[in-house]
Amino acid sequence: KAGVTQTPRYLIKTRGQQVTLSCSPISGHRSVSWYQQTPGQGLQFLFEYFSETQRNKGNFPGRFSGRQFSNSRSEMNVSTLELGDSALYLCASSLGGRGSTDTQYFGPGTRLTVL
Amino acid sequence: AQTVTQSQPEMSVQEAETVTLSCTYDTSESDYYLFWYKQPPSRQMILVIRQEAYKQQNATENRFSVNFQKAAKSFSLKISDSQLGDAAMYFCAYPLYNQGGKLIFGQGTELSVKP
Numbered sequence: 001k002a003g004v005t006q007t008p009r010y011l012i013k014t015r016g017q018q019v020t021l022s023c024s025p026i027s028g029h030r031s032v033s034w035y036q037q038t039p040g041q042g043l044q045f046l047f048e049y050f051s052e053t054q055r056n057k058g059n060f061p062g063r064f065s066g067r068q069f070s071n072s073r074s075e076m077n078v079s080t081l082e083l084g085d086s087a088l089y090l091c092a093s094s095l096g097g098r099g100s101t102d103t104q105y106f107g108p109g110t111r112l113t114v115l
Numbered sequence: 116a117q118t119v120t121q122s123q124p125e126m127s128v129q130e131a132e133t134v135t136l137s138c139t140y141d142t143s144e145s146d147y148y149l150f151w152y153k154q155p156p157s158r159q160m161i162l163v164i165r166q167e168a169y170k171q172q173n174a175t176e177n178r179f180s181v182n183f184q185k186a187a188k189s190f191s192l193k194i195s196d197s198q199l200g201d202a203a204m205y206f207c208a209y210p211l212y213n214q215g216g217k218l219i220f221g222q223g224t225e226l227s228v229k230p
Contacts, residue, residue, distance in 0.1 A: 043206065045218065104210075104216060106160035109159070
């Protein structure tokens with residue numbers, strides 16, 4: 001099976017712009033989670049989608065949003081970019097059962113730089 | 116609140132030797148899972164090993180094994196016969212039950228392997 005894919009791999013934006021990141025999960029996986037990784041804050045959970053519905057959300061401002069399509073592919077959008085949004089954004093997919101029994105498999109990440 | 120702590124920011128090991136990375140966690144749940152992930156310079160997050168808390172037997176995957184002490188809430192990773200390719204950042208992670216498996220990560224341990 002193909003692994004989790006993320007596009008684009010690298011992005012450079014300026015403050016105030018918006019950006020959309022894409023994630024395609026492993027075939028058959030219905031849950032997609034997004035994480036932000038920075039040197040200062042480490043790995044932080046953004047949100048999780050399952051069957052096109054946001055099932056869980058982390059403590060991020062409303063500028064961070066996402067959605068999931070019927071084929072389980074997910075997009076994450078960040079509006080009005082700030083310098084502090086520079087980070088590696090990781091997407092992970094899992095089968096999506098409730099509870100914590102499903103292993104999450106990660107994509108290669110999108111490196112976002114905000115100038 | 117559930118937390119995961121990795122007290123060793125950096126570790127070093129000689130090639131072919133054995134090294135143990137420490138992780139402690141805090142939870143009030145009785146049944147849960149724990150993971151170790153590896154993040155090499157490519158930044159791809161790779162699953163190393165998974166442990167089910169209800170199992171008394173420690174998980175093993177080739178040269179990787181864990182020492183799981185449930186009462187002490189300790190989950191250490193042992194790497195035997197270390198190889199240059201093992202050099203990476205290692206994260207211990209705990210998924211939150213009934214929150215879509217939202218992963219709580221430790222701060223990470225950077226492992227270097229000396230030839």
